[in-house]
Amino acid sequence: MASLPSPSPRPAVDHVPLSPPSELRLVLLGRKGVGKSAAGNTILGAGFEFGKPTEECIKRRADVDGMKVTVIDTPGWEWYYPLNSTPDWVRRETLRSVTLCPPGPHAVLLLIRSESHVREHLELLGDDIWRYTILLFTHCDQLREGVSIEQHIQKGGKGLQTLLEKCRGRYHTLSNSNGLQNPTHVTELLEKVEKMAATNRCEAFSGLVQEVATLSRQRNEKQYQRLKELQDKMLRLELKEAEVKET
Numbered sequence: 001m002a003s004l005p006s007p008s009p010r011p012a013v014d015h016v017p018l019s020p021p022s023e024l025r026l027v028l029l030g031r032k033g034v035g036k037s038a039a040g041n042t043i044l045g046a047g048f049e050f051g052k053p054t055e056e057c058i059k060r061r062a063d064v065d066g067m068k069v070t071v072i073d074t075p076g077w078e079w080y081y082p083l084n085s086t087p088d089w090v091r092r093e094t095l096r097s098v099t100l101c102p103p104g105p106h107a108v109l110l111l112i113r114s115e116s117h118v119r120e121h122l123e124l125l126g127d128d129i130w131r132y133t134i135l136l137f138t139h140c141d142q143l144r145e146g147v148s149i150e151q152h153i154q155k156g157g158k159g160l161q162t163l164l165e166k167c168r169g170r171y172h173t174l175s176n177s178n179g180l181q182n183p184t185h186v187t188e189l190l191e192k193v194e195k196m197a198a199t200n201r202c203e204a205f206s207g208l209v210q211e212v213a214t215l216s217r218q219r220n221e222k223q224y225q226r227l228k229e230l231q232d233k234m235l236r237l238e239l240k241e242a243e244v245k246e247t
């Protein structure tokens, strides 16, 4: 009987060329009024209400440069407030944002005008988030004449430098101002996202999605535990009252 040909060795995973993603999933995060919803419109062409506070995460999709692009817009963090002053519902929406584009976003675009307390808000999503983050500067049309974005970043001080280091130097500028949008800026942004996705082996931020699910489960368990303790306490009080009445 002829022997079966031995199976050819599988190529090592490391040598398999990674195909670029056929769709991109992006989450917009940052302070209130920094231009997240307007940036969503600049990227997709339309779809988000801007100029008024976004009150919950909004998901929109469109074809951009022949690619399906999903954008999740989020409510903004308060200016100058540390994380512990951020309302619960805003934290919740921040955590929810990355679960709305399963299996997870390719990139978080962190919109920046002032860097104070930005780091702790972003790290609500875990330390690994920085591998997926690109700083996005808006309102560049309002920079003083003759000041380039590079000069603006250099003058931005230690806080901004740290954010940039955390993002391994990844940043982009986008003008959302009426009439000043430049389509090549969106194309270049998507190219940067694809490049970052390639360095992340095209893996989405899915580890985090699981963590978020675990966190919310833990929170539910905690709430259930607290409720149970309260019920026990009330029962004990009632028993005590009944004992007092009997004596």
Ligand SMILES: Nc1nc2c(ncn2[C@@H]2O[C@H](COP(=O)(O)OP(=O)(O)OP(=O)(O)O)[C@@H](O)[C@H]2O)c(=O)[nH]1
Pocket (backbone or CB within 6 Å): 031, 032, 033, 034, 035, 036, 037, 038, 039, 049, 050, 051, 052, 053, 054, 055, 074, 075, 076, 077, 138, 139, 140, 141, 142, 174, 175, 176, 177
């Ligand atoms: N000049 C200029 N104005 C901008 C730019 N981006 C946004 N704006 C304006 O800034 C204001 C706030 O923009 P939004 O997109 O609503 O801000 P947001 O971050 O979504 O705000 P929240 O939903 O409250 O968190 C709007 O009036 C925009 O027109 C920009 O690049 N240049």
Ligand SMILES: [Mg+2]
Pocket (backbone or CB within 6 Å): 036, 037, 038, 049, 050, 051, 052, 053, 054, 073, 074, 075, 076
């Ligand atoms: Mg908004």
